[in-house]
Amino acid sequence: MSNQAGAPPRGRLNRDKVLRAAVGLADEAGIELLSMRRLAQHLGVVPMALYKHVANKDELLDGMVDLIIAETGPADSGGGWKAAVRQRILAARATLQRHPWARRVLETRTNKTPGVLAYMDSFIGIFLSHGFSEDLTHHVMHAIGSRMWGFTQELFEEPEGQDGGSGDGLDGDAQLALLAEMSTRYPNILRIATASAHDQGSVVGRGCDDQFEFEFALDLLLDGIEKLHAASWTSIPRVVLSGEAP
Structure with a gap:
């Protein structure tokens, strides 16, 4: 079988080459169109050749997840736990932005791969190595x-492939009618969603700076964690710790 235009040279297949080709194909065409057959065509081999390196589609997806997690790299803890955690999370976010399909795969995979477990273990290790208790961690x-992993469920995020009530694609009169209806039925949502920080002159939530909102929430969270750690916070009631009767 000859290679398709744009496909990598056939060469000698190995697991790493198969996984990297799958990641590239998912980046290009989307995860929905990724299949063992299409991947084989992309590599210029018969589908059975892939099964020597990945047992099935699930194992392929697991391997792809581990590959992109490895892109995040280790955190630099030289600046303390807070800087290390922030850097690690933003690096993970940048990785997901390079591979838009990866978020959906991470959300749906139930199998904890070695790469996932190693990432979680090292993430927890940042806190423990800086004196956090197991309880607080x-x-x-x-x-x-x-x-x-670099993502959250955004409050004003539009569902993929849907209007989401934003008014996108509506003409001027229809947009005005939508705004009038929302001002009556959902005045508080409209007030916040069309605020200058979100709206930038568009309709309901468009123009929101996702990166700013992500870092804003992350910094709030890290500041709160820092205060709890400084106060030696514990979830165990103080009366239990002191041995007093409740």
């Missing part, structure tokens, strides 16, 4: 949640 990880 446990709650911190819950609070950080998906932000650890």
